[in-house]
Amino acid sequence: xxxxxxxxxxxxxxxxxxxxxxxxxxxxxxxxxxxxxxxxxxxxxxxxxxxxxxxxxxxxxxxxxxxxxxxxxxxxxxxxxxxxxxxxxxxxxxxxxxxxxxxxxxxxxxxxxxxxxxxxxxxxxxxxxxxxxxxxxxxxxxxxxxxxxxxxxxxxxxxxxxxxxxxxxxxxxxxxxxxxxxxxxxxxxxxxxxxxxxxxxxxxxxxxxxxxxx
Numbered sequence: 001x002x003x004x005x006x007x008x009x010x011x012x013x014x015x016x017x018x019x020x021x022x023x024x025x026x027x028x029x030x031x032x033x034x035x036x037x038x039x040x041x042x043x044x045x046x047x048x049x050x051x052x053x054x055x056x057x058x059x060x061x062x063x064x065x066x067x068x069x070x071x072x073x074x075x076x077x078x079x080x081x082x083x084x085x086x087x088x089x090x091x092x093x094x095x096x097x098x099x100x101x102x103x104x105x106x107x108x109x110x111x112x113x114x115x116x117x118x119x120x121x122x123x124x125x126x127x128x129x130x131x132x133x134x135x136x137x138x139x140x141x142x143x144x145x146x147x148x149x150x151x152x153x154x155x156x157x158x159x160x161x162x163x164x165x166x167x168x169x170x171x172x173x174x175x176x177x178x179x180x181x182x183x184x185x186x187x188x189x190x191x192x193x194x195x196x197x198x199x200x201x202x203x204x205x206x207x208x209x210x211x212x213x214x
Contacts, residue, residue, distance in 0.1 A: 001157075008153045009081045019159040022167045025175035026155045027074065028067040031147065032178060035066025038139070043209060046122050054206045058181045059197040065102055069095045073144045074152065084145060091144030096137040103131030 039055040056063040118127035127133035189196040
């Protein structure tokens with residue numbers, strides 16, 4: 001394992017295409033769930049530890065922007081694995097930009113609706129227009145260290161030990177399940193007038209954060 005990790009840090013591991021695909025699929029699933037869990041816990045504290053809120057818009061506990069950010073971090077930092085401080089800085093800056101752009105576009109394209117507003121939340125020092133703040137980018141930077149130095153090498157290690165068929169079936173099936181959930185709630189539900197996850201979960205008692213409006 002020590003030799004494997006040394007090769008990982010030196011970018012000496014040679015993954016075949018199928019291994020890379022499987023690893024990235026697992027990263028998408030894990031990071032989306034990790035982001036959901038992070039927000040689930042944070043907004044409990046943000047409410048004064050009075051209420052748990054279901055975060056995200058899917059049936060499964062998964063938030064797409066965290067998966068997007070994780071894939072971006074992997075490609076931006078893959079040459080700098082031996083420099084954790086640089087990995088942290090690249091991740092914090094790039095995810096901060098991603099968060100700001102995503103928040104701004106959702107705000108502009110949805111008639112002033114925000115899915116988050118750091119102006120109204122705890123630990124919001126240094127927030128910019130309510131779309132990004134110091135706490136968020138530091139959290140993303142620290143999460144990137146966990147991703148690059150624990151999660152990613154673990155998945156790559158599994159890909160080198162597991163059979164091709166088993167690894168691809170599990171990784172692609174899991175990723176497809178979460179992406180299908182996302183696709184349904186983003187497009188299919190509206191297209192065919194079907195209930196979205198938020199509609200169903202609200203009816204059975206799950207609590208959601210209200211969307212912020214201008």
